[in-house]
Amino acid sequence: MLDFAALLPYSHVFIHGLITTVEISLLATVLGLVLGVTFAVARQYGATWLSRVVNVYVELIRNTPFIVQLFFIFFGLPSIGFKLSAWEAGTIAMVVNLAAYSTEIIRAGLASTPKGQWEAGKVLGLSFKQTLFRVVIIPAIEKIYPALTSQCIIVMLGSAVLSQISVQDLTYAANFVQSRNFRSFESYLVTAFLYLFLAILMRKAFNLIGKRLFSYRAER
C-alpha cells in the first residue's frame, strides 16, 4: 500500500533539501553564466594562447563525468591543500561545469554575428569592446537562448549528484527519508515531482528574462 502520509513527518527535511538545491542552483547559474560569457569572449576573440587555454578547459569538462569532477574537487583538492566544505565543493563543481558548457553555447552565438554588425560599429567609431557589449552580445545570446536555458536546467538537475558528497540537497533528503521510513517509492516520486517543478519554474524564469532582454522581437 502506498502511503504518502508517511512522508509528512519529514516535510521539513524535504523543504530544507529543496532550499539547498535552489540556493546552489541559483548561485551556480548566475556565476556559471557570467563566467560562460567571459570565457566565450576570450575563446572567440582572445589571443591565440588564451583561446587555446579556454578550449582545453572546455573540452576537459565536457569530456569527463560530472561526478568525477565533483569528487576531484571535494576529495582530491584537499590533498594539495584546498579544503572545501561539501556545499562549497558542490557549488564550485556546478559553476565550473556550467561555465564550460555555456562557453561553448555562447561562443556559437557570438560566431553567428553577421560581419556587417561589426563593420557598422567600426565605421561609427565604436571600439571593439563597445561594439561587443553594445551591439553584438544581446542578439548573439538571443540566438542560443533556448540551448542556454536547457543547459542551465540540465545542470540544476545534475545537482542531485551533490548528495554523493553529503550536500544536504533534495536528493539527500529523499535518501534520508526513505532510509528512515522505508517508503522509497513515495519518497523518490515526490522528489522527482519537486525536481520537475523546479525545472518548469526555471524555464518560466528564463522565458520571462528572455522576454525582457529580447523585447525588440516581442514588439512585432
Place this chain on the structure above:
Amino acid sequence: MSLVNIHEVHKYYGDLHVLKGINLNIKAGEVISIIGRSGSGKSTLLRCMNGLEKYQKGGITVDGKEVTTEEIQVRILARSVGMIFQSFNLFPHLTVGENIMLAPTIVLKKSKQEAQETAKAMLDKVGLADKFDSFPEKLSGGQQQRVAIARALAMNPKVLLCDEITSALDPELVGDVLKVLEQLAKEGMTLVLVTHEMNFARDVGDRVVFMHQGKVWEEGPAKEVFANPQTDELKNFVNSVL
C-alpha cells in the same frame, strides 16, 4: 587640397591583385559615382578609404589623416568618414532612435539630450520622424536604409561612402533613398557612391569613375562620361546597363 587623396593604391587578397594603382582625388562637396562591372574592385576601394580593408602599397588620406586599419586610426577616421552598406546593418535590438544615438553618445560623448535632438533632426531629414521608437525589423528595407543614412549623418561626417545602398531594395523603394541622397548632394555633402543607378550617377553626380580590372579605367564629369565614353570597355558597359 582635396578632402580624399588616393595615391597609387595597390591591394591584394593573397595572390589576387584587386586594386592596381588607384589614383583619385575628391574635393569637398563633390558627388562621385563609382561604376563598373561586378568584381572590378569598387567595394574594395571604398573599404580601403575608411580602414575596413588594408592596402599594401600607396597611400590614402582623408581630411589630412592617413588611413590605416589600426583600431585607433579607424576610430579617428570614423569621425570624418561615414559609411552606408548594401545590407543596412542596423542594430536589431535597438530602436531607430537608439541606433542613431549610440555613436554620438559613446563616441562623441554627447549628452543624451543633445544626441536625441540630433537623432530627431536626422530622422526628419530622411523623412522618418515618426519612427523614432520603432525597432528596425518593423521597417521596410527602404526605411531601414534611410535610418542607416540618418545614423551616419548623426556623426556629422565630412564624406559619406555608400556601397550599392539601393541594390538590396525593392524597386519601388529605391526612389525614396535616392531622393535623400540627392538632397544631401544639394546641401553640399561629399558623397562617394558605388552605384548601379546610372541615371542618378549622370543627373546628380558631379564626376563618374569607371573601374575596370582593378584600375580607374576612365573618369570625368558625369554627363560627359555617359555621353562620350572614350574606351571600348566603358562603351560596352554603358550600353549594357542603360
